[in-house]
Amino acid sequence: MKLSLNINNRPGTVDVDGDMPLLWVIRDVLDLKGTKFGCGKAACGACTILVDGDAVRSCSYPAKMAEGKQITTIEGLGTSESPHPVQQAWIEEIVPQCGYCQPGFMMATAALLNKHPNPSDDDIDQNIVNVCRCGTYYRMRKAIKKAAQIQAGSTIQS
């Protein structure tokens, strides 16, 4: 099945089984390895990406549903020169330990800030339900709040 996809603002075509999880397309067909395979059953959140700005677990999202939508992976969230506020905050708070699950957390946080620019602890508890085996939750909470501050500052400046 030929699918026209727009991933990280780059349009392209892939020929895959339409039911193939979008995660497989991203990693194995397009070779974008930033998004991680964790549990494969939408439980851990390591594969979280943005679909039209909303957080989606890409291991349970069929590729055919991605047509006509804006797909953003961790590679498209920001750049080394101009990191997304979430990436900037993650760096400043030195959040990652092993780092495997972090792209999913950062994408989920980016989606959270789209809905709640100044999230409370309750907002964070309800929305950031990914799993980190290293237990970096405490640093992540600080980084999420810092990301909100950075985003608010960059919004004011722009």
Add this chain to the structure above:
Amino acid sequence: MKKAFIIPILITFVVSVGWVNRHHSTNEPWVASTEQESQKIASTEESLIAFNTMMDVVTHQRCMNCHPSDNVPKQGLDSHAHNFGITRANAGNATNCNTCHQKENNAYSGVPGAPEWGLAPHKMRWEGLSRIEIAQSMMNRANNGNRTPDDIMHHLTEHELVLWAWEPGVDAAGNPREKPPVPKADYIAAVKKWISLGAVIPESE
């Protein structure tokens, strides 16, 4: 004197004829009402059978798990609380039902999905209610989204999310999920029968 005898006799005759006519005329309706009574008993039995068939489905975990009374979606045949602390508060949030559940089942991940996947509104909570209480709530327009019995019939027999119960897909291990205990066609026929017979809710189970 003759008039004095004749008038009571006439009155007696008229009253007697009237009584005979009335008695005669009530014979047929009396027979008819027996038939009506039989029909009524038959349709009451039909309605009760249809009601229980419908409720065998409605009270199955495939339906009940998303009609919680505590705002926590349930999972599995043991109706355990949804993993990851998901609650009704997640609706419309950044992490919500559609973060994981899409418009169709996903055989790769075992995540179930159907159009409009989500919890029933709190007013449509069924968890912990008896069959009678569920039916009373379902038919109460203050609770059911102002639906008429006909609307309810269409919802129960045509809505894709309702009918998903018979196509629940496989779990993460690839095992098929259990379906409701009544075949889909029988359930749909039972709902239509129950509604067509007046959606009578039994007084006791």
